[in-house]
Amino acid sequence: MRKGIQMSEGVCAPLGFIAGGHTCGIKPSGEPDLAVLLATEGPATVAGVFTRNRFAAPSVRYNRAIVGRGQARAIVTNSGIANAATGQPGFDNTMELARLTGERFQIPPDQVMVCSTGIIGVQLPMEKLATGVAAISVGREGGRAAAGAIMTTDAGPKLGQHTLAVGGGQVTIGAMCKGAGMIHPNMATMLAYMTTDAAIGRDVLQQLTTEVAEETFNAVSIDGDSSTNDSLLVLSSGASGIELAPDHPDWPKFRSAFRDLAWEMAESIVAGGEGVNQVFVVQVNGASSQEQARLIARTITTSMLVKTAVRGADPNFGRILCAAGYSGAEFDPERMDLYLGEVQTMRKGLPIEFDPEQASAVLARPRSTITLDLHSGVFGARAVGCDLSAEYVAFNSEYTT
Structure with a gap:
């Protein structure tokens, strides 16, 4: 842990990120159902890999456009309702959730990515979400709360982090994910977020994300079903001040740590799956x-x-x-x-x-x-x-x- 910094976990472990979780009342259980992850150092470089399901949710289509532009400031996630098979109203609600989040944290809404997970074919309760976005608390210590808020049928929150010495300093990679059923290669009913405080260019980060997704998240299966909302999103804040690229002598070490953390997350999804014993x-x-x-x-x-x-x-x-x-x-x-x-x-x-x-x-x-x-x-x-x-x-x- 770096001196002077409160203990942080998961996506908040790297410098330049804060997060939190909140209960909006979407889930009948009353469990947390709203999470926000914020980049605090300005726009972060973003990369992503998404479901190949033809019924891709509005949030997936919306996020693809942001990833194509290469920069994002936030990810807002609701759990309990997938907002898939919801037509134009579903897409409008995705954009409204981005607007609400941008307004709350004073960032451009077109730099707010939106993810949803849960029951398919149900519209989002926008009044509850608006209240939740206004009330949610975020901070460096909020990684575990955010990981808990994105769960659906998961047995528990899934998060982790790796710190490694690079280029005379250190960089950290953090992660959180959810998924317990509908898990199959080519992205499953899975949301996974990875963060790093290394400074990595857009094209390099996208190539890394695509390659590692193929080696890890696309190599897991619980029940052979692929979902409508599956997303792996990676944010690079650059807050460590260390620039990394494939020609850097420590790139192989960084790539290996990134892949290892992704594999840990992927395997944790299977281990915590519905009815899984072995x-x-x-x-x-x-x-x-x-x-x-x-x-x-x-x-x-x-x-x-x-x-x-x-x-x-x-x-x-x-x-x-x-x-x-x-x-x-x-x-x-x-x-x-x-x-x-x-x-x-x-x-x-x-x-x-x-x-x-x-x-x-x-x-x-x-x-x-x-x-x-x-x-x-x-x-x-x-x-x-x-x-x-x-x-x-x-x-x-x-x-x-």
């Missing part, structure tokens, strides 16, 4: 290309038979082979090795003797790893999935989205 990471090594490795890893994490095998701690490696085989990736099955945790179950495409009880114990862990080595190249990729539980089915049969 998380499993699929690591594919020795592929002929990264795309081939990703294809196999993501296909295995979305296989219903693999998910149910993990739920039952059943070391049925045939289900894993089957998913890899229909993934569409090109590889030689006769070269493949397969491990469940530390237990090898196949060598060069053939089963070998192993202790099924030991393998079952691996899959029963809260977090396990399935490793495939294709011995066909030097590329690798990972993806994260979860078990399919009776609790998930029960929850989603009763909960309106």
Whole structure:
């Protein structure tokens, strides 16, 4: 922690950001449902990656335009209502929420990004939101409150930060996210915000965001559904005074820290998902290309038979082979090795003797790893999935989205 600065977390950990959460009364539970994140040093450089769902919410369409201009001062988020499938009134309400936030914090409304998450097909209660925006308190200590206010069915707030020595000083990266169901590659029912006090140019920040999203947030799956509102937004305040670009000697260190924090957030989404008991990471090594490795890893994490095998701690490696085989990736099955945790179950495409009880114990862990080595190249990729539980089915049969 820097001297003279109150303890801050998540998106408020980097210099140049304040945040807060508030209760407007959108959620029947009475839980906080409004969050604001502000850049205090003037317009921040912004980058973003969004859902590919054709029913993209008005907020997604609105934010794409701001990201295209490359600068933003704030993100306002409501939870409980997604404001998707709401037509022109929904878009008007998005713009009104930006206007209200800009007016409250004396910043241009076209530099206020808007995010919504929750039930689809319901209009935003603008009177409640107007009251909430007028009342919300923000500060350096508000990162955890903001992370709590963006939740819907999440088990708890998801936030983190990394600080690293760079260029004779230090820079910090912060993050918060939400998401518990409708999680699938190409952005899920997920909102993720990352901040940094490094000074990074617009094009470089966008390239970094796109690449890291593909490696992390687009490599998670809970239930195979992709939502209407999914967004990853990244803000660079430059408040540390340290400029970073790919030709900087410490860029690889920064990129690695940025990716690691994004992966932590992505995995936390799966771990805190609806009805999730077990998380499993699929690591594919020795592929002929990264795309081939990703294809196999993501296909295995979305296989219903693999998910149910993990739920039952059943070391049925045939289900894993089957998913890899229909993934569409090109590889030689006769070269493949397969491990469940530390237990090898196949060598060069053939089963070998192993202790099924030991393998079952691996899959029963809260977090396990399935490793495939294709011995066909030097590329690798990972993806994260979860078990399919009776609790998930029960929850989603009763909960309106």
